Amino acid sequence: xxxxKALHEQQDQAVWxxxxxxxxxxxxxxxxxxxxxxLRGVTSNPAIFEKAIGHSDEYDxxxxxxxxxxxxxxxxxxEGLAIADIQAAADVLRPVYExxxxxxxxxxxxxxxxxxxxxxxxxxxxxxxxxxVSRDNLMVKVxxxxxxxxxxxxxxxxxxxxxxxxLFSQEAxxxxxxxxxxxxxxxxxxxxxxxxxxxxxxxxxxxxxSLVDKLLDEKIAQANDPDEKIALGSLKGKVAIANAKLAYxxxxxIFAEAKWQALDAKGAKAQRLLWASTGTKNKAYxxxxxxxxxxxxxxxxxxxxxxxxxFRDHGEVRPTIxxxxxxxxxxxxxxxxxxxxxxxxxxxxxxxxxxxxxxAADNLLGAVASKRxxxxxxxxxxxxxxxxxxLAADAxxxxxxxxxxxxxxxxxxxxxxxxxGADEASWLGWLHIVEEELAKAADYAAFSEWVKAExxxxxxxxxxxxxxxxxxxxxxxxxxxxxxxxLRILDSTHPDEVRAVEAEIxxxxxxxxxxxxxxxxxxxxxxxDYFYDRVKQAVGxxxxxxxxxxxxxxxxxxxxxxxxxxxxxxxxxxxxxxRYSVLSAxxxxxxxxxxxxxxxVLERARIMVRSCGPAVPPAQNPGVVLGTAMGVAGxxxxxxxxxxxxxxxxxxxxxxxxxxxxxxxxxxxxxxxVDGEPAGVPAVYGHDRFFLYLRLDSQADxxxxxALSALEKDGHPIVRIGLDGVEQLPQEFYRLEIATAVAxxxxxxxxxxxxxxxxxxxxxxxxxDEAERSGALPxxxxxxxxxxxxxxxxxxxxxxxxxxxxxxxTAVKAHLARVRxxxxxxxxxxxxxxxAHHAILQEGRLAVRDARRVATCLExxxxxxxxxxxxxxxxxxxxxxxxxxxxxxxxxxxxGRSLGFGTVVAAQARGxxxxxxxxxxxxxxxxxxxxxxxxxxxxIAAALKAAVA
Numbered sequence: 021x022x023x024x025k026a027l028h029e030q031q032d033q034a035v036w037x038x039x040x041x042x043x044x045x046x047x048x049x050x051x052x053x054x055x056x057x058x059l060r061g062v063t064s065n066p067a068i069f070e071k072a073i074g075h076s077d078e079y080d081x082x083x084x085x086x087x088x089x090x091x092x093x094x095x096x097x098x099e100g101l102a103i104a105d106i107q108a109a110a111d112v113l114r115p116v117y118e119x120x121x122x123x124x125x126x127x128x129x130x131x132x133x134x135x136x137x138x139x140x141x142x143x144x145x146x147x148x149x150x151x152x153v154s155r156d157n158l159m160v161k162v163x164x165x166x167x168x169x170x171x172x173x174x175x176x177x178x179x180x181x182x183x184x185x186x187l188f189s190q191e192a193x194x195x196x197x198x199x200x201x202x203x204x205x206x207x208x209x210x211x212x213x214x215x216x217x218x219x220x221x222x223x224x225x226x227x228x229x230s231l232v233d234k235l236l237d238e239k240i241a242q243a244n245d246p247d248e249k250i251a252l253g254s255l256k257g258k259v260a261i262a263n264a265k266l267a268y269x270x271x272x273x274i275f276a277e278a279k280w281q282a283l284d285a286k287g288a289k290a291q292r293l294l295w296a297s298t299g300t301k302n303k304a305y306x307x308x309x310x311x312x313x314x315x316x317x318x319x320x321x322x323x324x325x326x327x328x329x330x331f332r333d334h335g336e337v338r339p340t341i342x343x344x345x346x347x348x349x350x351x352x353x354x355x356x357x358x359x360x361x362x363x364x365x366x367x368x369x370x371x372x373x374x375x376x377x378x379x380a381a382d383n384l385l386g387a388v389a390s391k392r393x394x395x396x397x398x399x400x401x402x403x404x405x406x407x408x409x410x411l412a413a414d415a416x417x418x419x420x421x422x423x424x425x426x427x428x429x430x431x432x433x434x435x436x437x438x439x440x441g442a443d444e445a446s447w448l449g450w451l452h453i454v455e456e457e458l459a460k461a462a463d464y465a466a467f468s469e470w471v472k473a474e475x476x477x478x479x480x481x482x483x484x485x486x487x488x489x490x491x492x493x494x495x496x497x498x499x500x501x502x503x504x505x506x507l508r509i510l511d512s513t514h515p516d517e518v519r520a521v522e523a524e525i526x527x528x529x530x531x532x533x534x535x536x537x538x539x540x541x542x543x544x545x546x547x548x549d550y551f552y553d554r555v556k557q558a559v560g561x562x563x564x565x566x567x568x569x570x571x572x573x574x575x576x577x578x579x580x581x582x583x584x585x586x587x588x589x590x591x592x593x594x595x596x597x598x599r600y601s602v603l604s605a606x607x608x609x610x611x612x613x614x615x616x617x618x619x620x621v622l623e624r625a626r627i628m629v630r631s632c633g634p635a636v637p638p639a640q641n642p643g644v645v646l647g648t649a650m651g652v653a654g655x656x657x658x659x660x661x662x663x664x665x666x667x668x669x670x671x672x673x674x675x676x677x678x679x680x681x682x683x684x685x686x687x688x689x690x691x692x693x694v695d696g697e698p699a700g701v702p703a704v705y706g707h708d709r710f711f712l713y714l715r716l717d718s719q720a721d722x723x724x725x726x727a728l729s730a731l732e733k734d735g736h737p738i739v740r741i742g743l744d745g746v747e748q749l750p751q752e753f754y755r756l757e758i759a760t761a762v763a764x765x766x767x768x769x770x771x772x773x774x775x776x777x778x779x780x781x782x783x784x785x786x787x788x789d790e791a792e793r794s795g796a797l798p799x800x801x802x803x804x805x806x807x808x809x810x811x812x813x814x815x816x817x818x819x820x821x822x823x824x825x826x827x828x829x830t831a832v833k834a835h836l837a838r839v840r841x842x843x844x845x846x847x848x849x850x851x852x853x854x855x856a857h858h859a860i861l862q863e864g865r866l867a868v869r870d871a872r873r874v875a876t877c878l879e880x881x882x883x884x885x886x887x888x889x890x891x892x893x894x895x896x897x898x899x900x901x902x903x904x905x906x907x908x909x910x911x912x913x914x915x916g917r918s919l920g921f922g923t924v925v926a927a928q929a930r931g932x933x934x935x936x937x938x939x940x941x942x943x944x945x946x947x948x949x950x951x952x953x954x955x956x957x958x959x960i961a962a963a964l965k966a967a968v969a
Contacts, residue, residue: 023335025058036061036322041072067380074387095635110155117157130161133377159183176203189366215287220294228260262348294320316341389640418648422638432634447772449595464618476505482547483535485886486598491610496671504615515912515921539577553915625750643758651766660875666716678887683771685891699727702734776894784931814937833967844875853880864964871968906948
């Protein structure tokens, strides 16, 4: 009889195997061990599965089959593989289980180590795994942490067999044994059978010697007495076995007590001590030391394959567990006299053990994530980072910090401490919105069919910021679909833009989508009032049939829509801020109206959602990788996130601007997004750039490719994201949302509030309300005025720019002289956003960039107020601003108000400028007189070019 078989048959010690793998089971190797060596159980842990899944291809076919039927989460992929293996192993061991009347033949599966410090989560997970495996001979592994002890009692009471892991201390073992007994007692008192519940207490061995030997070496090095050195050295390699022998003595005492005897009479099975970590780590010790010295009745030794083979080959079987118990007591006493407290050692090992299991779980899930990525292929947009050595090292440290702290899991768990511990948890509804909206896909499809059947020629979104920028990207990227209306966005209160929209559409055949989360935002309300009145004049009482609302439940917009008989009200989620709302109703209603397949949009986005999920470790998580790189780069001074996008998806930059600026630009920190700057040669850039290149592979621009390659060679950080086609764009919405939230955490800010946007709103409302009362905005005194334009500044900027009194050209030159290295220049135009106006200002903008090597921004108001306006006022004080306003030739009245759109846009511009001034920003305002817009813009562009010539 071989030594392994003899352990059970002669000494009543069960041999379990600390290993599981699919091929090992399928090839019959596990069954052979049962039949030939008397193997009686199997244990698993994340490290074992990581080696099996990550370092072989035997699971690839299963992964591929699952992925071909639809994308799965990383955690589901892992659990699918693990549970199948555990079930298969349990089936092999079922005869042992039956023959032993449920005392043996178990396979163990571990509760996620991420939950080791959470009692309720451990209970929930253990119950779920028990149901999922659905085998009587499963043991769920629960760690012996303080939080695990009550879970052990409760789960035992519920009839779930538990393998208690990470035991190093006799005191902790006693607490575990009593929790098991109490759990069985609870079960018996509830009238349930206790005879088919088994448990083991996994008492770790070799790890104790590894740590204690190290501590002894330190003591030996410090000792001066040769005899003391010898005495300390004599303890090496002795403590783990002595500790285990004394734990066995406790086992005997505990299970001789009356409380247990009462349960024994009801058929209960005693919890066995299981010797774990029995592979010898110190090569100076026998390779079967921790097997030979711990042989005793009603115990288990779980061995790794190498130890099992060694014991089979040359192990000696004899009853050793109770040999020289006084000697074991003496060893532990000498250890204490040496100043090494075994309970402190045990506490350290439990903490380290939890972390080791977490590290192994991270490696395991990373391996699964990598295999999933390979199987997805072109279905997931690839991302590649080109960072210099220093930035790459810092980004790697940030990723490791995120991994070690479990930050991505905490983010998904809505833990506000990932950021500042403020109200962040209240704004994370976007994390799960894709799955939630997929459940409503049929509703969006029905709405889309209704829009098509009604024969609308246009659909107009009336909104601002997050309500308008996402839909605008969809409109410009996907274009008009056959049989569906053209989607148009109105997010400017300038009367000329309102007129332009009205001129383009047939009021009677246009669907108006009024979008506002709160319903209290000025712009959507005046848009609604204006067009509701105009449509009513055109169609009469059926006006409500041409309006739908997208708003949060209980909002003022909901009440207005109900009062005005809107055709339908779609609801957003209160826990989603506007800039994170593109994959919610605020983006999906316009998408459905223009004929996009909302289900397809969401399913493509879901691939990225799952790629960025809580189970995907940071290094394999595209959103975390991008976000940490952005955040670290920002901290290192590369805080100008310059978005370059292929022409077919060029509009995504304006959406990304709002997301990044409004999320990160506050409390004097932040990333300044730069959109619309064509990629230039390295010589026109400073060292403050971080480039994000969204490349549409099917429509790539060779000039952009060449420019970005040159910038990479010059040492600029580049992140390249490749889109196989425009249909992949929904993935990038989600990737950038995760990345921005992560960057906010790296920067140490709350990425979900917008205090300075609110400040501008308040100032605008104050000005507009006063104007309605008095009949006009308060008069201003210009610093300079001629037939074309006038210059204005607050007192501080006026004092800093005395040259402004000499005219535009000298004012602009002096203003730009205030630009320092690392600053940016922003042109803020409260004018109609036309191609002609953009082209004129773009010329001046690029002249400034090329000459001064500074980042430049070109924004049109009031839309940027709900976008980059937050960073301009609340972010780093590195902006130099030129605000451009103008008088409309003809104002446009707003129904129910005494003043028109011209006053609204003027109030918004003045409110914006007032907050810039209050924040101490360097700002100059150029006001163009009525009828002088184009001439005035040309003068401004010429002045910009002259100032940097």
